[in-house]
Amino acid sequence: xxxxxxxxxxxxxxxxxxxxxxxxxxxxxxxxxxxxxxxxxxxxxxxxxxxxxxxxxxxxxxxxxxxxxxxxxxxxxxxxxxxxxxxxxxxxxxxxxxxxxxxxxxxxxxxxxxxxxxxxxxxxxxxxxxxxxxxxxxxxxxxxxxxxxxxxxxxxxxxxxxxxxxxxxxxxxxxxxxxxxxxx
Numbered sequence: 438x439x440x441x442x443x444x445x446x447x448x449x450x451x452x453x454x455x456x457x458x459x460x461x462x463x464x465x466x467x468x469x470x471x472x473x474x475x476x477x478x479x480x481x482x483x484x485x486x487x488x489x490x491x492x493x494x495x496x497x498x499x500x501x502x503x504x505x506x507x508x509x510x511x512x513x514x515x516x517x518x519x520x521x522x523x524x525x526x527x528x529x530x531x532x533x534x535x536x537x538x539x540x541x542x543x544x545x546x547x548x549x550x551x552x553x554x555x556x557x558x559x560x561x562x563x564x565x566x567x568x569x570x571x572x573x574x575x576x577x578x579x580x581x582x583x584x585x586x587x588x589x590x591x592x593x594x595x596x597x598x599x600x601x602x603x604x605x606x607x608x609x610x611x612x613x614x615x616x617x618x619x620x621x
Contacts, residue, residue, distance in 0.1 A: 440504075441504035441508060442507045445487040446488040446490075446514055447486060448487065448514060449466075451466060451467050452464060452518050453466075454483055454488055456475075456483065459474070460476070461473070461474050462475055462510055462513070464516075467518065468516070468517050468519075468520050468578045469516075469578045470517065471516060473513065476502050478499060479502055488510060488514075490507040491503075516578035516579060521576070521578065522576050523574070523584070523606070525574075525575070525590055525605070525606060525607070526570050526572050526604070526605050526606070526607050527543070527570055528570045528596070528601060528604075529594075529603065530546075531544065531546060532546065532594075532602075534563040534571045534573050536561045536562060536573075539555045539559075540553070540554055540555070541553040541555055541563070541573065541590070545593060553593075555575075555586065558577050558578065559576070559583060560575075561574065561575055572607065575587055587606070591604045591605070591606070596611050598613055599613070599614055601613060
């Protein structure tokens, strides 16, 4: 039995889940609504305040899908009830960030500013405190989407290992290398 797949998903009191005949799972909560289509072989049932995901056979494909869909549905339940938050820190001299509506403007040491159009499902916030690196905060109910956008922003200026400059997640540990003067 899949260790992840066999665990039931507990529903908070303010969320509702519905499964239609085409195996489309819809989760509604205080923060919004998310839907996903589950493979036709996987069985999704709601009992009391729990969702149970089952597989029909012990085939390798069914085992893989069992854990996958359980995780996807759990991420949807957590997203509509609590939401997800990613924080990115811009480390470097002159690095700046600002948000106007759904456009994130970044000054990352290039000859030009970079403008990132954010999806409508994501809300962004940029904070710059004196003496500290600017921090960009992304919030959304969709875990996959927020992770993808955060990774895209991070890829605009990856952290380099010698001085540690670049965009990193808050709390991320960067392995530093010694420069060529350390060899003497």
